[in-house]
Amino acid sequence: MLLHGAVALALTLTPVTGSDRPVLDWGECPDNAAVQCADLRLPVDWSRSDGETFALAVARRPAPDPAKRIGTLVFGPGGPGDSGVGKVLDGTRFSPEILDRFDVVSFDPRTVEGSAAPVCEPDPDLPRPPIVLRDQADFDTTVTWNRALWTRCRASSPVFDHASTLDTVRDIEALRRALGESSLTFHGSSYGTLLGQQYAERHPHRVRAVVLEGVFDHGLDLRGFVRTQAASLQDAFEEFLAWCDATGQCGGDIRGEWAKLGDLERSVLPLMTLNGPDRPRLAALIRRYAAGQGPPITLPPIAAGAFCADFPAPVRDYREYASLLREAAHAGPDVRYGAGVAAISTCLGWPKPVTNPPHRLRVRTDIPLLLLNARHDPRTGLNWATRIAAELGRHGRLVTYEGAGHGVYRDTPCTEAVVDRYLIDLAVPPPGATCPAPSAASARSSSPSA
Structure with missing residues (x-):
């Protein structure tokens, strides 16, 4: 087994082509015998699949009873910058029922922790710009600061210029194949919902079920x-x-x-x-x-x-x-x-054009994507979720949690049940389904209301 860290930055010239099935060599994770870790070798640049590769850090928490196992659930971390490996190691992201029925797998996306994370130390000779810019001098300082920082990042990570969500979509498809799954069961959180959206857009016939929790809108200017x-x-x-x-x-x-x-x-x-x-x-x-x-x-x-x-x-x-x-x-x-x-x-100052520009979402999956969003979400507001639901049409179903917070799947019995029944039974909630906030859930109902 390859351990993460400096080893994950090493490059090989082993070709990974579309016809080859990527390999996961599982081994016990350090300090956690319940979780397995592996490095998945993938192309740095998917347009040059026979070129240099990097190691995508992957972790798996196996279902305890193979007889009850449905398949593999892949978790898409948010941020961007969150570690999916860390979520699997922690083991609290999903309900006991999900952990009982699925192998739960996640990964560190490109440039995050175990997956060729760059060393982006600021240039000590440059002044740090303020969070909110006050004048043209601050603006110019920020552009100079950013470009100097990115130069340092590029020097220490081969994937820094190949880390868009579309690059990660290709990584997810390679991961699905490496796991031996004929279709993808996926739960994305916050920025990870963009990964779920764009995977479903590119691979609609490979979708078994996709949950988008705290929905990110990539269609806005x-x-x-x-x-x-x-x-x-x-x-x-x-x-x-x-x-x-x-x-x-x-x-x-x-x-x-x-x-x-x-x-x-x-x-x-x-x-x-x-x-x-x-x-x-x-x-x-x-x-x-x-x-x-x-x-x-x-x-x-x-x-x-x-x-x-x-x-x-x-x-x-x-x-x-x-x-x-x-x-x-x-x-x-x-x-x-x-x-x-x-x-x-x-x-500010990023080279143009971007590799994955915003666009209207076009998804044509057999099963609707499940969207879960709080009514009062400070980061991914209900305004984003309703826009994405409208773009998905009959290929999406929005459930609104009538409370506050960001990432509310495990906040109430209702929100947990909505997601679990969808992932396990492929049960799609009725149109207009909602889950009450705890103060309004006197009976603590575990069923969504239409």
Whole structure:
């Protein structure tokens, strides 16, 4: 077995062609005997399948009883930048029933951890740009910073310029073949839903079942992306304020404390805290920052090799950038900017054109894709899920969780049952199906309502 890390960066010249079945040499994962690990050798550049290769890090948690096993469930991690291997090792991503019926398999996408992750150390001689740019000088600094960073990334990872979602779709198809599965059972979360969408688009007859949890919309232009993301964060923040009023658990005048914060705190704090149900944490952070006692704000890194290859940032100068700031602030007057503005800064200066440009989704699968989204999702709003559901038409089915959060599959018995019955029994919920939030689920029903 190949271990991940430096070994995963080594290249071979072993050809991987369309007629060859890729090989997974499973072995016990370090420090976790319940999970198996392997490296899958794949082309760096799928347009040159007989060229150099890299090691895709893969992990599998086998179903305990082969007699009850349905097949393999492949999990698509989000981010971009999340480790799917880590999710399999953790073992809590899926319900006990799913773990009982499927081998659960995931991977580190290109440029993430065990899969040729680059060493992207910033140039120490360059000034670090702010999260929100203030003028043309900041804009120019960001472009210079980004390009210097990407040069360092490229030098340490062969796949940095081949890390788009379409590249990963090809990796997933190779993984399916290596697993010996005739069709794909897939669950994607957040940015991983884009992987599920584009796999179904390219391989409709290989789809057994695809779950999209926290639906990402790849069909928006840059202005639409910024506007809708800010609107989703604003909606989640308004739900938080309503919860404060209803429960009295936020303490004091939380609205007055909020008014003391700057634009950066208003944008980042809800984004960091409203993914889950811990609303008191956001209230405590608001009070702390309002008192001038909050730590410096940083954002988790985005896997630029993947994200910037999927989304163009054709912003020519600060004037255009400032117009996007105004667009976001109009859509989210309390939260100001949301994640969309930070995403733009991540990709300023990226070479054009991108390899996987946004487009209207065209899926023609035999079984509808299952979409699950919270009504108040701060990252992938219901506005994105309803757009993707409309594009899918009869080839998709949206279930709305009538609560808040990002990634809600295991939040309630209802949301868990919807996904489990679809993956195990291929049971598609009725049109307009919803799951209640816990406060409204007095009977804790495990069935969706139409």
